[in-house]
Amino acid sequence: MEQHHSENIELNDLAKAAFMSRFHYVRVFKQLYGVTPRSYLRDLRINKAKLLLQQGLSITETCYSVVMKA
Numbered sequence: 001m002e003q004h005h006s007e008n009i010e011l012n013d014l015a016k017a018a019f020m021s022r023f024h025y026v027r028v029f030k031q032l033y034g035v036t037p038r039s040y041l042r043d044l045r046i047n048k049a050k051l052l053l054q055q056g057l058s059i060t061e062t063c064y065s066v067v068m069k070a
Helices: 011-017 022-033 037-054 059-066
Strands: none
Touching: 011 022, 011 037, 022 037, 037 059
């Protein structure tokens, strides 16, 4: 997730890569990280946005850098 935070990451794809059902994946992920995969991804994007804004990027540039790319 950290390397692909700006892409559209699907829960089904994450679960499939981990060889788990999506429901089991969410349970295991939450046990390990304390948050759901969606919350973890949101927090990654927020932290990346903060960093980019501190580096002087505009809000628009920052937005396009951290949200889903088509």
